Amino acid sequence: MKKLLICLTLLSPLSAVSAQDDVCKPQNIDVWTHARIAQAGNLMSVDGRQLRLTGIYAPEMGNPSKRNDPPRPLSRESQTFLNRTLASHKMRIGIQYDKNRVDAYGRPEAHVFLEDGTNINALMIENGLALALTSPPNLGYQACYVAAEQRARNANRGLWRLPLNSPELKYPLVLSSDLSDLDTGFRIIHGTVRQVLRTKNNYVINFDTTGIRVQREHWSHFDFAQLEALKGQEIEVRGFAFAFQGSMYMVIDHPSAINKLNPYLK
Numbered sequence: 337m338k339k340l341l342i343c344l345t346l347l348s349p350l351s352a353v354s355a356q357d358d359v360c361k362p363q364n365i366d367v368w369t370h371a372r373i374a375q376a377g378n379l380m381s382v383d384g385r386q387l388r389l390t391g392i393y394a395p396e397m398g399n400p401s402k403r404n405d406p407p408r409p410l411s412r413e414s415q416t417f418l419n420r421t422l423a424s425h426k427m428r429i430g431i432q433y434d435k436n437r438v439d440a441y442g443r444p445e446a447h448v449f450l451e452d453g454t455n456i457n458a459l460m461i462e463n464g465l466a467l468a469l470t471s472p473p474n475l476g477y478q479a480c481y482v483a484a485e486q487r488a489r490n491a492n493r494g495l496w497r498l499p500l501n502s503p504e505l506k507y508p509l510v511l512s513s514d515l516s517d518l519d520t521g522f523r524i525i526h527g528t529v530r531q532v533l534r535t536k537n538n539y540v541i542n543f544d545t546t547g548i549r550v551q552r553e554h555w556s557h558f559d560f561a562q563l564e565a566l567k568g569q570e571i572e573v574r575g576f577a578f579a580f581q582g583s584m585y586m587v588i589d590h591p592s593a594i595n596k597l598n599p600y601l602k
Contacts, residue, residue, distance in 0.1 A: 464494020
């Protein structure tokens with residue numbers, strides 16, 4: 337384990353990369369304030385509360401008291417990078433809320449900016465220390481975050497270097513056929529669609545060993561004909577994988593979770 341942690345530390349980029357597009361710039365900052373410290377690559381303390389960076393996923397720090405909740409690869413590097421970024425700008429940030437101001441855990445969530453207009457959410461993705469994650473209805477900067485991720489992926493930065501240098505981690509990208517019930521949590525699953533069907537409560541997209549589900553409450557976001565057209569195609573789907581009765585599943589709530597249906601992917 338110690339060797340793995342050393343290896344992951346060496347994979348982390350030490351200098352910031354930023355080539356942000358106009359679509360990343362602030363539009364209407366709701367408040368300027370000071371952050372205190374980053375608890376993870378997408379969490380920072382602001383005014384005594386945790387603020388989550390919306391529209392991105394960063395590796396979880398895990399829970400040291402639980403054996404089945406270890407720190408995810410590059411989680412420490414992601415946290416450190418965010419803290420260094422904040423410290424180099426005197427911890428001053430601009431907060432811009434989207435349609436939802438609070439996440440499912442009651443934490444404020446927002447797009448966050450530096451005084452020079454740099455989008456911190458995008459900066460984390462651009463440096464390979466976070467990934468774009470569609471969080472409907474907070475879709476204001478999806479074009480920005482997807483473009484930032486494409487640049488990081490093309491350059492094999494950070495998390496995108498892991499599939500090349502440490503494929504045994506199966507993180508963040510994994511073949512559906514390689515996924516086991518130990519590989520829970522956030523993943524980007526690559527596979528060929530074998531079956532698409534509609535049940536009473538779900539749209540069903542099945543790979544060889546993994547099932548993707550769209551619950552009825554999210555059907556309004558999807559065109560079932562587009563899902564049917566995916567049959568036989570190789571796709572990538574991102575979200576949180578979980579095991580149930582010996583099989584692996586992922587529940588998604590927006591078409592952008594599927595690369596072939598993401599309008600911002602070129």
